[in-house]
Amino acid sequence: xxxxxxxxxxxxxxxxxxxxxxxxxxxxxxxxxxxxxxxxxxxxxxxxxxxxxxxxxxxxxxxxxxxxxxxxxxxxxxxxxxxxxxxxxxxxxxxxxxxxxxxxxxxxxxxxxxxxxxxxxxxxxxxxxxxxxxxxxxxxxxxxxxxxx
Numbered sequence: 001x002x003x004x005x006x007x008x009x010x011x012x013x014x015x016x017x018x019x020x021x022x023x024x025x026x027x028x029x030x031x032x033x034x035x036x037x038x039x040x041x042x043x044x045x046x047x048x049x050x051x052x053x054x055x056x057x058x059x060x061x062x063x064x065x066x067x068x069x070x071x072x073x074x075x076x077x078x079x080x081x082x083x084x085x086x087x088x089x090x091x092x093x094x095x096x097x098x099x100x101x102x103x104x105x106x107x108x109x110x111x112x113x114x115x116x117x118x119x120x121x122x123x124x125x126x127x128x129x130x131x132x133x134x135x136x137x138x139x140x141x142x143x144x145x146x147x148x149x
Contacts, residue, residue: 009059071134
């Protein structure tokens with residue numbers, strides 16, 4: 001049986017103001033990624049180095065080519081998460097990547113190592129496994145319960 005493997009195609013973060021953040025996370029608001037977009041993760045500078053959150057979009061490609069699947073994860077610090085729990089006492093932590101500081105290289109390495117560790121008999125099985133880390137944008141397009149807030 002041939003195993004399917006995946007790789008990270010691109011990572012980027014949207015740096016819009018918090019007032020506009022809700023627009024970023026709606027389905028259908030994903031953009032094509034080019035060389036300029038890929039550098040946005042590295043260029044992101046949080047307002048507060050120990051209390052921030054941003055939406056990270058991750059494109060995953062099968063090693064044998066054939067397109068990309070787009071995933072989203074909320075990257076945040078423990079301090080931001082504590083503030084959020086103060087506002088909303090119960091939060092489902094799935095698809096949150098919790099960091100102590102914004103370190104693009106470490107984050108990129110963490111995600112690449114996770115994706116590179118996955119193998120399965122089908123591309124669909126790979127996508128299912130990636131959903132433990134990040135939300136697959138096309139999986140539930142009509143279910144508002146799967147959007148980030």
